[in-house]
Amino acid sequence: MSPSDRTELKRALGEGEVRVTLNAEGISTIQETRIPGVWWIEHRDLQDQLIAELIDVNYVPDILARASGEIAAGARGAASTDSNGGDRRCRTGRQRCWMPMRT
């Protein structure tokens, strides 16, 4: 794809509601386009060089979703930081739980 074609494609797709910045071995930007579920992703390395650019059609780009094992470990870890323990399911490491924030 030529630079002018790329620019035209990016302009045509536009920018939607969601923009995510990911900091993992360099900065990545994940921008939803005006078309729902169509994401424009730019991956950069630690020198800020563009190493990959892609369009992903997905509910959420795979790179953002956590693996299920990480969710269970995260729930246990979050519960251990709160003496209240939050939702009981957090303490058991079950997926999806809530911890009320105290004011």
Add this chain to the structure above:
Amino acid sequence: MLDANEDLTVGEMLRRHGISRRGFMKYCTAAASAMALPPAMGPAMAAQLINARRPSVVYLSFQECTGCLESLTRSFAPTIENLIFNIISLDYDDTLMAAAGAAAEAARDQAMEANFGKYVLIVDGSVPTGAGGAYCTAGGKSAVDTLREAAKGAAAIVCVGTCAAFGGIPFADPNPTGAWPVADIVGGKPIINISGCPPIPEVITGTLLQFVLDGEGSGSG
């Protein structure tokens, strides 16, 4: 790097070095792009590689300028290409390893014996055969003899750079050292020529990734 005795999966090695799953997925996406694979292959590659055993790699340097190795390793800060060193077990590379002399040669022999039939042999530089191989010797052994011995137990041979792949500058007329490319000396197993002076680092890492993905590195292929 050069931790020959550790039998870790790629995922375990990445965690040990503080590289996140997302960082690795990003690397795989970039590698898939460099290999002209569909972007969707990136997450699939990451998922497969995470649980793969790291293949043993023996890296031999002969008549060369070290530019090929520097292409892979040199940068002012860690680059995403350097992640390949978490995916392979670089068991011998006389340029990078701390050991020298008999200890280094022993490490190479040990790695080749322990992983016989499974390791990847990377060669950079052409191989001088003139004067009985005397133009390039290490530990009293000529380059051509070292290559023949190392090739016996290799699952595949990767020739990095134009010198190893096609002879390069040493091979040019009048070729005073009797230099030959690797494929003209050994055979009987897959030989992958990665030309370039130096080669593109993403192409080197992509080739090694393909080897791991094929399952050769885990001994299953």
